[in-house]
Amino acid sequence: MAGTLTLAGCNSAKEGVKEAASGMGDAAKTAATATGQAALAPAVNPVLDLLKKGQGEVAAGNVVAAAATIGGFKGLWEKAGPVIQPLAGDKWPAIETAANTLISTFAGGTPDAAGATAAISGLIGPLSALVGK
Structure with missing residues (x-):
């Protein structure tokens, strides 16, 4: 009987450790996601700002001004893209x-x-989703 109690206690302790480890794994994933988003913000936000400016110009009926604004996108993207790519994971192909x-x-x-x-x-859609906006 004492052996059975000890075994039951051991199994209960194992389950407790598994649950704690699982919770730590979730916490680590959440922390990694938050860290990734924080690392992405300096690269993504200037791109989003430029895109939103261009979007506003188009909405106001000034497509010529939007074209001038978006003309700066390629240079900005050449700097931001390589920072975003490794952090975007499986979302990268759609963003690219x-x-x-x-x-x-x-x-x-x-x-x-x-x-x-x-x-x-x-x-704008996939970049905003990437940084949680």
Whole structure:
């Protein structure tokens, strides 16, 4: 009987350790996510600011001004992209595709308002989600 009690106590202790370890794993994942988002913010926020400025210009009917604003995107993206890529994980392919779409949409000069809106929004969405905005 004493052996059974000891064994039951041991199993109970093992389960407690497993639960604690699982909780620590969740806490570590949460901390890693928060750290990743904090590391991403300095790279993503200037890109989002530029995109939102361009989006506002398109919404105001000034696609020419939006094209001028988005003209600065490629240089900014060349610096921000390499910082974002390793932290974006499986979201990177969609972000990279949206960035390339934006660049090609504005590469020929001033696009139509619908194309400009779609290209800008197509990148704002995944970048905002990446930094929790």
